[in-house]
Amino acid sequence: MDSRFQGLRHCLREAGEGLWRYPALTLLSTLSIAVTLYVFGLFILLAFNVNRTVQGLGQELQMQVYLKASASTNDIETLRTALLTDEAVADAALVTPDEARRRFEEQFPGLSDLPGEVGGDIFPAAFEVKLRPGYTDPDAVDRLARAFRVGPGVDEVRFDRGWFEKLSGLITLMRLGGYGIGTLLLLAVMVTIGSVVRLTVLARREEIEIMKLVGATAAFIRAPFLVGAGVQGLIGGLAASGGLLLSWRLLVGSTVYRENPFMVLAAGRFLPPAGIAGLAITGLLLGLLAATVALWRAASV
Helix, strand or coil: CHHHHHHHHHHHHHHHHHHHHCHHHHHHHHHHHHHHHHHHHHHHHHHHHHHHHHHHHHHCCEEEEEECCCCCHHHHHHHHHHHHCCCCEEEEEEECHHHHHHHHHHHCHHHCCHHHHHCCCCCCCEEEEEECHHHCCHHHHHHHHHHHHCCCCEEEEEECHHHHHHHHHHHHHHHHHHHHHHHHHHHHHHHHHHHHHHHHHHHCHHHHHHHHHCCCCHHHHHHHHHHHHHHHHHHHHHHHHHHHHHHHHHHHCCHHHHHCHHHHHHHCCCCCHHHHHHHHHHHHHHHHHHHHHHHHHCCCC
């Protein structure tokens, strides 16, 4: 037990000395990890918020059943009963023309005069139909739309599945592109860390040879390099997390964020604690992996 403790103490001491012995190389690799994970974290933050928004939209998908101006009260009640008794329908709320106009004026205050200029009945009464989670696939929606398109007093049936699927496809493409760029950045950092470790090995070549002559094992020699690279990766990951949090707080407090609805979509919430821990752990694993590959390629260790 005492020998293991001494080995651990030696490993930590050598790792610390190695980091302080070459401060420029240590700072270079740590900053490389921090910058890369910061950029990677930006992609993750964007994907997290956009995915959360899309999931929320998916849960609130609606079908609009617009009524004819000539629809009678009996037609409306018959249609309401038919909608609520359908197994695919979670709720059916009637929106009157006055309510539709009020919503339009609240959402677009600058266009409040448009209905009067256009003329005609541009705000027909309609049922907003919320679908159950298991009935939002295209086949189920088409079946429902065909069934109620010929209902009493029905003028038109619309469903926003098309734009939702297009939005989901665009977001998936963005996510794949972001992960691809992030992967390239991580590989670049691994090359940087690996180069730093190899340079450190070359600088301590004579010391390593002496350790071999006195019987030191390969694991005993390599351990300090692995610990040092892991520490650099962990510090870089923590720095990236801190920088990401600071950037997000500055963004949500800015005027640009408050005036641009897209900003809320892209960065409405910060990453959960698991995401922050994931960045730090990724930095740690990145350093260990890069050091392992570099030591494996270094014939002298």
